[in-house]
Amino acid sequence: MAEKTFKLEQVLVYRDEMEKLCKQEFASAKQGFEKAQDELQREEEQVKKLTEEFCNQQQNLECIDELRMYSDFFARKRDEIKGQKERVEHLDLVLNERREELLEATKDKKVLESLKEKKAKEFRREMNQKELNFLDEISIQKKVAAE
Numbered sequence: 001m002a003e004k005t006f007k008l009e010q011v012l013v014y015r016d017e018m019e020k021l022c023k024q025e026f027a028s029a030k031q032g033f034e035k036a037q038d039e040l041q042r043e044e045e046q047v048k049k050l051t052e053e054f055c056n057q058q059q060n061l062e063c064i065d066e067l068r069m070y071s072d073f074f075a076r077k078r079d080e081i082k083g084q085k086e087r088v089e090h091l092d093l094v095l096n097e098r099r100e101e102l103l104e105a106t107k108d109k110k111v112l113e114s115l116k117e118k119k120a121k122e123f124r125r126e127m128n129q130k131e132l133n134f135l136d137e138i139s140i141q142k143k144v145a146a147e
Contacts, residue, residue, distance in 0.1 A: 033091040
């Protein structure tokens with residue numbers, strides 16, 4: 001039995017390609033987000049260690065310049081961490097946007113796939129009905145010829 005071609009096959013192929021592209025963009029966004037999050041965590045851990053070191057060394061500081069250097073360093077690190085947190089938040093938003101786009105692309109593809117399957121079932125049902133009608137006609141003709 002010859003299969004009927006799906007009229008929207010090109011659209012389905014396009015949507016499949018769009019889904020693949022969205023998957024790649026989502027994976028890239030997720031990788032960027034995780035990398036930025038790891039970097040933020042490293043920065044925070046580094047500041048924590050240096051704070052502990054500063055607390056231990058605070059009594060050994062000999063001049064105000066050393067204290068000022070520590071203070072400037074911590075101020076710079078706070079700014080860097082703040083900037084990194086903003087970057088992580090931005091990348092989280094981008095990741096959520098990519099996730100939504102991927103869900104939408106997947107949904108669009110699934111709609112067409114289900115339509116294609118529905119059309120294929122309908123075609124098979126029509127072909128089966130035609131085959132039954134044909135077999136009925138053959139049996140009627142044999143019965144008429146036998147009489």
